[in-house]
Amino acid sequence: MNTRLCAESILRVINDYQEALKDFSEEEFCRKPENGRWSYAEIYCHIIQVNMRSLLAVERCIYGKQQQKRDVAPLISRLILYFGQLPPGRIRIPANISAIVKVITKEEAKNDLIKFTGKLNELMPKILKCSPYQRIRHQRLGMLNCNEWIRFIEIYSIYQFKSLQKMKDSKR
Secondary structure (H helix, E strand, C coil): CCHHHHHHHHHHHHHHHHHHHCCCCHHHHHCCCCCCCCCHHHHHHHHHHHHHHHHHHHHHHHCCCCCECCCCCCHHHHHHHHHCCCCCCCCCCCHHHHCCCCCCCHHHHHHHHHHHHHHHHHHHHHHHHCCCCECEEECCCEEECHHHHHHHHHHHHHHHHHHHHHHHHHCC
8 A cells, every 4th residue: 555646546536526516516416315315515525525534534643642552454445445345235424423414505516526636745754753552543443654544545535426426416
């Protein structure tokens, strides 16, 4: 797992999110589907929040805010990170994450994506130097180091973008 390549992949998918924003009217972006699913605005809010929180965990690894641990992530987590895919089926989002999702405007989404990109670029030189033993707990995947957190951001961003594209295609 090359962290630099993962970061480049993240930047590409974030660019795809920005390009996809152009396809929505403000009304369509914020409209809540009748089937109880999230609106495009809520999906964007969610992915931005997850990515920003993940970068916060990366920062904690960099600056040693947690005790260094030699524990490795559980086998299922290592397989997810190795193969670059989440298990098939719908992923249940934890209640604490779901509770903070809100409807945002296209402008807010665009600005937040730019902030995320800037923060990732700012942290990359430090991430490359970070100790592999400095780990922060992920709610589901266990203890992850900086490189694993970056890989998680890449996997989850791509996963959510594919879901967004499926949702978009099904409405046509």
